[in-house]
Amino acid sequence: MSLIAIIIFAILTIISLIHIIWANGIFWPAKDEYSLVKMVVGEPSMRQMPSKKLTYIIAIIIFLGGIFALWGGGIITLPLPLWIRELALFLLAFVFGTRGLAPLIVGKKLGEKTEPYKTLDKIIYAPLCLIISIGFVILLVNS
Secondary structure (H helix, E strand, O other): OHHHHHHHHHHHHHHHHHHHHHHOOOOOOOOOHHHHHHHHOOOOOOOOOOOHHHHHHHHHHHHHHHHHHHHHOOOOOOOOOHHHHHHHHHHHHHHHHHHHHHHHHOHHHHOOOOOOHHHHHHHHHHHHHHHHHHHHHHHHHOO
């Protein structure tokens, strides 16, 4: 379980750091802000990235998910009741699983997404979320 927890932590930490980079106005891996919006947000009506504050909040939440993975894998301990660990692992598995299945479930109900977001969602974002969800399920079952 330790390896799964470490992998989830590493993935979520990298994603969190990328969000911090974006919050600081660096548009990597895109060439400009609008291209980044089309790549990672996918909303046709959006021209700018979400606010710096919101992006930092998202980065912190993603990082905390990684911390809960380490706790669920027995690598660290937190001064919290074990039921909080189990609830957090369940919620993280649910959120990442829902996000991973969203393109299949909702389809066009949420509106049309821009390219390259639509393609990246199918080949990277959604599958990665499903893998992370499975990891959280494994941690939950073995906690």
